[in-house]
Amino acid sequence: MRFLSTALLLAAGVSASTTTPSPSSRPSLKNAIYKNPKAPIDARVADLLSRMTLEEKTSQLVQGDVRNWLNETDNSFNETGLAWSTAHRGGSFYVGIAVPQQWISQAVKKAQDYIQTRTYLGIPALVQTEAIHGFLAVNATIFNSPIAQACSWNPSLVEDMAKAIAVESLALGVNQVFAPLADLSRELRFGRVEETYGEDSFLVGEMAHAYVKGIQSNGVSAMVKHFAAFGSPEQGLNVGPVHGGERELRTTFLPSYKRAIIDGGAFSIMTAYHSYDGVPAVADPHLLTDILRNEWDYKYFTMTDAGASDRLCAAFKMCRADPMDKEAIVKFILPAGGDVEMGGGSYSFEQIPAFIEKGIVSVAQLDTAVARVLKAKLELGLFENPYPGLAADKTGTAIHTAAHVALAQKLDEESIVLLENHNGVLPLSKKANVAVIGPLAHGLMNYGDYVVYNSSRRGVTPYDGIKAVVGKGGGKASYVQGCERWSTSQAGFEDAVAAVEAADVAVVVVGTWSRDQNELWMGLNATTGEHVDVDSLDLVGAQEELVRAVIATGKPTVVVFSSGKPVTAPWISEEASALVQQFYPSEQGGAALANVLFGDVNPSGKLSVSFPRSVGSLPVYYDFLNSGRDELPDVGGAYENGTLQFGHQYVLGDPRPLYEFGYGLGYSKFEYSGLSVDKRNATEKDTVTVSVTVKNVGKREGSEVVQLYVKDLVASVVVPNLRLKGFAKVGLKAGESKKVAIKVGMKELGLWNARMKYVVEEGEFMFLVGASSRDLRGNVTVGLKW
Numbered sequence: 001m002r003f004l005s006t007a008l009l010l011a012a013g014v015s016a017s018t019t020t021p022s023p024s025s026r027p028s029l030k031n032a033i034y035k036n037p038k039a040p041i042d043a044r045v046a047d048l049l050s051r052m053t054l055e056e057k058t059s060q061l062v063q064g065d066v067r068n069w070l071n072e073t074d075n076s077f078n079e080t081g082l083a084w085s086t087a088h089r090g091g092s093f094y095v096g097i098a099v100p101q102q103w104i105s106q107a108v109k110k111a112q113d114y115i116q117t118r119t120y121l122g123i124p125a126l127v128q129t130e131a132i133h134g135f136l137a138v139n140a141t142i143f144n145s146p147i148a149q150a151c152s153w154n155p156s157l158v159e160d161m162a163k164a165i166a167v168e169s170l171a172l173g174v175n176q177v178f179a180p181l182a183d184l185s186r187e188l189r190f191g192r193v194e195e196t197y198g199e200d201s202f203l204v205g206e207m208a209h210a211y212v213k214g215i216q217s218n219g220v221s222a223m224v225k226h227f228a229a230f231g232s233p234e235q236g237l238n239v240g241p242v243h244g245g246e247r248e249l250r251t252t253f254l255p256s257y258k259r260a261i262i263d264g265g266a267f268s269i270m271t272a273y274h275s276y277d278g279v280p281a282v283a284d285p286h287l288l289t290d291i292l293r294n295e296w297d298y299k300y301f302t303m304t305d306a307g308a309s310d311r312l313c314a315a316f317k318m319c320r321a322d323p324m325d326k327e328a329i330v331k332f333i334l335p336a337g338g339d340v341e342m343g344g345g346s347y348s349f350e351q352i353p354a355f356i357e358k359g360i361v362s363v364a365q366l367d368t369a370v371a372r373v374l375k376a377k378l379e380l381g382l383f384e385n386p387y388p389g390l391a392a393d394k395t396g397t398a399i400h401t402a403a404h405v406a407l408a409q410k411l412d413e414e415s416i417v418l419l420e421n422h423n424g425v426l427p428l429s430k431k432a433n434v435a436v437i438g439p440l441a442h443g444l445m446n447y448g449d450y451v452v453y454n455s456s457r458r459g460v461t462p463y464d465g466i467k468a469v470v471g472k473g474g475g476k477a478s479y480v481q482g483c484e485r486w487s488t489s490q491a492g493f494e495d496a497v498a499a500v501e502a503a504d505v506a507v508v509v510v511g512t513w514s515r516d517q518n519e520l521w522m523g524l525n526a527t528t529g530e531h532v533d534v535d536s537l538d539l540v541g542a543q544e545e546l547v548r549a550v551i552a553t554g555k556p557t558v559v560v561f562s563s564g565k566p567v568t569a570p571w572i573s574e575e576a577s578a579l580v581q582q583f584y585p586s587e588q589g590g591a592a593l594a595n596v597l598f599g600d601v602n603p604s605g606k607l608s609v610s611f612p613r614s615v616g617s618l619p620v621y622y623d624f625l626n627s628g629r630d631e632l633p634d635v636g637g638a639y640e641n642g643t644l645q646f647g648h649q650y651v652l653g654d655p656r657p658l659y660e661f662g663y664g665l666g667y668s669k670f671e672y673s674g675l676s677v678d679k680r681n682a683t684e685k686d687t688v689t690v691s692v693t694v695k696n697v698g699k700r701e702g703s704e705v706v707q708l709y710v711k712d713l714v715a716s717v718v719v720p721n722l723r724l725k726g727f728a729k730v731g732l733k734a735g736e737s738k739k740v741a742i743k744v745g746m747k748e749l750g751l752w753n754a755r756m757k758y759v760v761e762e763g764e765f766m767f768l769v770g771a772s773s774r775d776l777r778g779n780v781t782v783g784l785k786w
């Protein structure tokens, strides 16, 4: 969601309603069923709904903002603003602003108290903020970006993170977060790759599911976004149209959302900004009603993204935009299954009572949407505990605790991916004299988007982390920036080269950068993030030349990509001594990186997204449809040494990824043996257990991510050539072996046939086990009969 200025929020200028009767003239609520925690939820919803005026119902469907009563500059309280906001935009309100924690908690408490004491029905508000990699509040714990988290292949750590985020959020009374994403990053030019859990629907589904379980088990409701098939916009341009058909939607895009929403039991969903096959997701009756409600039986509510409702007129040209055709907007969204309108636009939903009078929408449609919101609130327990926040002087016991910061570091460590390690140059000696070079190595933290204003000034940089380790180990570290990230100037190279020449080893940190939640919208330079899209994945400015200059010294050079998406500089893979990928880090990022570089942590991260050799070969995801890429294409190349070698796929390139999905090295090696299945012949109802023994044949303790892929050998439509269907991360001491068992339900191996029916077809399925989507160590075929 876009950060909004206060001016925008108050621009709507809706006059106060006079139709709501005063509380004293309304029936007593003493024995109201909805107030009885022991009554069944649906009875409570029905009872409450029966007591609500049209205005009260409508208010549940419009998002408010804490800035309507909290002045961001001086914390003054505007009671009129609170009363007005509660009456018109009272169902939920946004609090993701950069003010002291206590201001937020006080403003939230005032609002919930006001609702309890001054409104007749006392329906607690959903209190909302962002939290894809940490609670978006000043001084809350910052975790690494989702694209990084997914490289851990450790859903239980993501679940722990979400539990921690819930504890921090609840401390200030926040009970709903706009997370997780279940979108796939299948278009790497798109700026929001860093916010996703990667390219694969199974891995993304497992991570998003873990997030939902974690956050909701601690009493904060998740809002899964961006429903659905967001993330592959035309030309990689933010909010652009996504092209695909029903089969692709169901085969590739929907499974991750379903896993998070239905299996996770998410209390809410945010609809997306784009159109899919010509229908805006914000008002897609097929998606929001046929599939979500009728097929999946989803009981809770959907909410538009910020300003997304206006896009029906302003962007999609499906109605008049000047003045905004609010009637058309409501008529498109509400009957389609869009329940709540987020702020950031024209607040068309505020007009619902008038539109009911005109017959544009019905009371039944309004009631359906309101009931979904009330059900979520009741199930969440808000009526029993509207304000769960801590006293102002106690928030430190919940927010940014040592345990949460340690968890952020652990997740970060497990997310770092070792891409190259020529001649075992890593791990480095702690006695080494290390020259730390590069614009992303120090100065500002290189967080992705969706962190609170000024966050980049707080955290452990790569240089900080390295210095601390060698400081204890008897070595030395120096830092030279070398160049600005946004400049082509090589004026700083000389100092950088001198520092490297005086050192034993160089660590060069280069990559992409994003901006915090305020800066992102200030027109500042960045190379990734929401609405920051690229037409090249190469390093920007002088960064690539800086790496070249450092390598040219002849000193061992470890290159670290600190980025929100894959970087393309294939020559670095060959010419650097080692290459490490750290997707946007946590606040402990430098400490995590140093622990990997010096061997206190044996890297175990595996890529959540494939790395192309150049932007021209996109898309390069591993699960292309049969007939996509040849296994052995006739590749060409324009090489660093000037040689042109002509091929045909491509003439001067290679369509295969440089690093494939699931790839990652460590300081140990793992051998696979004894692959077996518990049944060679199965029915649709069976679960097959695939077992394999993994042995650590290296000298260090380490973890291996055992990946299980499935090939449908003969199918009635064109299906993905390979699909991840299970994985397990297993820790092994040096020399240790473990048997790993992964279960797969045969019913998960179906396809959407030519008549768009989900069927698990008779035939053979090959189960392949390995260390990446390309490094497959064994396979076994299972026959399926009905």
Ligand SMILES: *[C@@H]1O[C@H](CO)[C@@H](O)[C@H](O)[C@H]1NC(C)=O
Pocket: 006, 071, 072, 073, 074, 076
């Ligand atoms: C908030 O307070 C500042 C400083 O007291 C004042 O200048 C500003 O107008 C106030 N903002 C609003 C929206 O009332």
Ligand SMILES: *[C@@H]1O[C@H](CO)[C@@H](O)[C@H](O)[C@H]1NC(C)=O
Pocket: 010, 068, 078, 079, 080, 081, 082, 084
């Ligand atoms: C308080 O809120 C009311 C209603 O939104 C608004 O009209 C008024 O300008 C606000 N006052 C201040 C001082 O911000």
Ligand SMILES: *[C@@H]1O[C@H](CO)[C@@H](O)[C@H](O)[C@H]1NC(C)=O
Pocket: 099, 100, 101, 138, 139
């Ligand atoms: C954030 O934490 C720092 C360091 O503990 C402190 O100096 C600062 O006042 C805090 N900021 C806010 C807005 O609470």
Ligand SMILES: *[C@@H]1O[C@H](CO)[C@@H](O)[C@H](O)[C@H]1NC(C)=O
Pocket: 098, 453, 454, 457
């Ligand atoms: C952000 O950081 C800048 C530079 O340190 C500082 O001047 C400014 O006051 C900070 N703003 C907030 C809201 O923390």
Ligand SMILES: *[C@@H]1O[C@H](CO)[C@@H](O)[C@H](O)[C@H]1NC(C)=O
Pocket: 486, 487, 524, 525
């Ligand atoms: C990039 O943004 C920074 C501020 O973050 C600014 O100092 C710098 O001049 C900008 N550079 C360019 C080339 O826009």
Ligand SMILES: *[C@@H]1O[C@H](CO)[C@@H](O)[C@H](O)[C@H]1NC(C)=O
Pocket: 639, 640, 641, 642, 643
């Ligand atoms: C140039 O580099 C390519 C790719 O590494 C290699 O195949 C080729 O032999 C090299 N040519 C010369 C003349 O060194």
Ligand SMILES: *[C@@H]1O[C@H](CO)[C@@H](O)[C@H](O)[C@H]1NC(C)=O
Pocket: 768, 776, 778, 779
């Ligand atoms: C399956 O295993 C066989 C024998 O181990 C091997 O020859 C074949 O290449 C494997 N198939 C795939 C698709 O990996």
Ligand SMILES: *[C@@H]1O[C@H](CO)[C@@H](O)[C@H](O)[C@H]1NC(C)=O
Pocket: 680, 681, 763, 764, 765, 781, 782, 783, 784, 785
């Ligand atoms: C069992 O599965 C194997 C392997 O796919 C297949 O060759 C065989 O025909 C199946 N047997 C029966 C009875 O279905």
